Amino acid sequence: MTATREAIALPLVFLTVALFGGLRIADGVALLPPPLFALVLAVLLLGLLVRCGALAPERLMHTSRSMLANLNGLVVMLAAFLASAQAFNVATPESGAPRVLFNLVFLILLANTIAASSDRIRVLRSLLVIFGSAFVVKFIVLSALSRPAEGIAARALQVLFEGVTLGSVTQQAFGPATGYVAFGTLMLYFFGLVLLPPAGRGGLTSTASYTTSLDTNREGNNLEE
Amino acid sequence: MAAMRDGLVRGIGLALAAGYAAFIAWLYVQVPQSAAEITGGLSASIGSYRIDAQAFDDGVQFFRRDEFAAARTAFERADPARQDARTQFYIAYSYYRQGWGRFYQDDQLFAQGLEAVNRAIARAPGGRIRVDDPGLQMRSGEELKAELEGGLRRDPSDFNPARVLRSRK
Numbered sequence: 001m002t003a004t005r006e007a008i009a010l011p012l013v014f015l016t017v018a019l020f021g022g023l024r025i026a027d028g029v030a031l032l033p034p035p036l037f038a039l040v041l042a043v044l045l046l047g048l049l050v051r052c053g054a055l056a057p058e059r060l061m062h063t064s065r066s067m068l069a070n071l072n073g074l075v076v077m078l079a080a081f082l083a084s085a086q087a088f089n090v091a092t093p094e095s096g097a098p099r100v101l102f103n104l105v106f107l108i109l110l111a112n113t114i115a116a117s118s119d120r121i122r123v124l125r126s127l128l129v130i131f132g133s134a135f136v137v138k139f140i141v142l143s144a145l146s147r148p149a150e151g152i153a154a155r156a157l158q159v160l161f162e163g164v165t166l167g168s169v170t171q172q173a174f175g176p177a178t179g180y181v182a183f184g185t186l187m188l189y190f191f192g193l194v195l196l197p198p199a200g201r202g203g204l205t206s207t208a209s210y211t212t213s214l215d216t217n218r219e220g221n222n223l224e225e
Numbered sequence: 226m227a228a229m230r231d232g233l234v235r236g237i238g239l240a241l242a243a244g245y246a247a248f249i250a251w252l253y254v255q256v257p258q259s260a261a262e263i264t265g266g267l268s269a270s271i272g273s274y275r276i277d278a279q280a281f282d283d284g285v286q287f288f289r290r291d292e293f294a295a296a297r298t299a300f301e302r303a304d305p306a307r308q309d310a311r312t313q314f315y316i317a318y319s320y321y322r323q324g325w326g327r328f329y330q331d332d333q334l335f336a337q338g339l340e341a342v343n344r345a346i347a348r349a350p351g352g353r354i355r356v357d358d359p360g361l362q363m364r365s366g367e368e369l370k371a372e373l374e375g376g377l378r379r380d381p382s383d384f385n386p387a388r389v390l391r392s393r394k
Contacts, residue, residue, distance in 0.1 A: 003231045007238025012245065019249045031253050068235045075242045 001059065001197045007072040013192040014079035020185040021086025024094075025175040034085035037103050038092070042084035044110045045127075046077075051114060052123040053199035055080070060197060080196065087189045090182045091134035093142055093171050102134060120198055127193070131186050138171075139179040146171040257306075265306015269348075276312055277303045288315060289360055293323040310354045310366075313345035317369055318361065321376075325393045330376040339373040342366055362394035 022032040034042070049055040060073030092102045109130050113123060145161065162170055251270070257263045268274040284299030296319050304312035320338030324331035346352050346366045354366035363369045372394065382388070 003234045003238070007235045008241060011238065011242035015242065015245050015249060019252065022253070028258050029256065031256050033253060066232075068232060068239065071239055072235050075239065079242070079246075 003069075003072075005195060006060070006069075006076060006197070010076045010192060010195055011072075011079045013188055013195065014076070014083035017083035017185055017189045017192065018079065018086045020181055020188075021083070021090045023178070023181050023185075025177045025181070026173070032089060034082075034089045035092075038085040038088040041088045041103075041106050041110065042081050044107070044114070045084045045088075046081055048110060048114050048123060049080075049193070049196070052118055052120050054120040054123055054193060055196045056199035059199075076196075080192070083189055083192060087131065087186060090185055091131050091138060093138050095171060097165075098138075098142060098171070102138075106130070106134075124190070124193060128190060131190075135182065135186060139182060142171050143173070143179065146173050148173065259305075261305040262307060265304075265308050269306065269308040274306065274308050276309045279303075281312060284312070284315060285358075288319055291322065293319040307344055308348055310345045310349035311356055313341050313348060314354055314356050314366060314369070317341035317345060317373070318363070321369065321373055322393060324376070327389050327391075332377060335373050335376045339370065339377065342370045342373060346370065 022030075022034070024030045024032060046055065050057060057073075057077065060076055061070050065073070088106060092106070093099045109126075113126055118126065145158070251266070252263075255262075255266050257266055265274055280299050280303035284296045284303055287293075287296035287299055297316055300312050300316050300319075303309075307313060317338045317340075320334045320341060324334030324338065345354050349366065352366075356364050358364065363372060
């Protein structure tokens with residue numbers, strides 16, 4: 001990994017995600033810090049990235065590196081953590097039952113992916129599907145249900161829906177710009193994840209590849225016997 | 226040579242990241258609503274922010290003639306970044322005077338006034354604002370805030386008939 005990518009590109013990408021992840025545009029502009037649960041999910045996500053080899057912490061911080069390089073590595077780690085928290089913040093509905101449900105689903109999906117010990121590519125694909133689905137549900141489905149309806153029939157249906165769900169599904173309506181910013185933010189976040197230094201290129205062996213090599217050795221020994 | 230260039234890039238990157246992170250933290254604390262508020266807030270943080278004195282004087286003239294909407298327009302022009310405590314105090318006062326009524330208060334205007342006086346207190350050094358204007362009966366942020374909060378509060382004293390005898394401050 002070049003010094004430019006580590007010291008400039010990655011921190012700027014992740015800090016930009018951290019900035020725009022909390023942006024909500026309605027009548028005014030609001031900047032929402034990540035909720036506590038998003039921090040927990042971000043820790044899990046970083047753990048998953050390390051486990052699958054998408055992030056090699058030893059390539060960012062190591063005793064063999066200079067102090068300045070280690071500081072750059074620390075900035076990348078912190079920025080990646082904040083960006084992950086804000087990525088969850090932007091993909092999670094703001095209130096009600098959907099918020100609780102989304103948090104629960106995120107937790108289960110992350111735990112499942114960690115347990116599955118997938119490789120880097122599969123984990124990145126899986127994360128793309130998780131965040132993409134959450135984005136579609138929040139900014140397209142829930143947004144359509146929460147937007148003030150036009151026409152009497154649509155308004156009556158909306159009132160009926162709110163009554164049936166006891167108002168626990170509809171969300172605060174944000175301006176369309178919020179969705180566009182959220183989309184850009186999530187894309188930028190994935191760009192940052194792809195740029196992270198992966199394991200197995202001059203660094204320590206990743207857990208997944210280490211497990212694979214152990215399995216191969218074991219199979220070899222069985223054949224010899 | 227390559228090592229020196231590498232160190233330079235890393236140093237610049239570290240400084241850039243620190244500055245950007247500080248800017249983001251500032252944005253999350255201040256939550257500016259417009260580009261003018263961002264630039265004004267940044268210049269205020271280094272002490273170089275100045276209001277438009279002519280627009281401020283115009284605002285005070287309008288305020289004294291009870292032309293509150295015009296006064297607020299002039300004050301907004303004088304302090305587009307909403308960083309000057311005195312201007313925000315006058316804006317809050319204009320909401321108070323416009324919303325005050327002998328029989329009832331306009332809650333919406335009082336709420337906007339409370340927002341403005343809170344901003345004025347937050348921007349004032351040490352949170353203490355005092356405006357020595359003989360035309361004002363309330364000259365401190367605390368007095369104005371208490372009056373606006375009192376107007377927004379619902380309690381049995383609202384039904385006291387003697388309330389009609391009180392005067393606007």
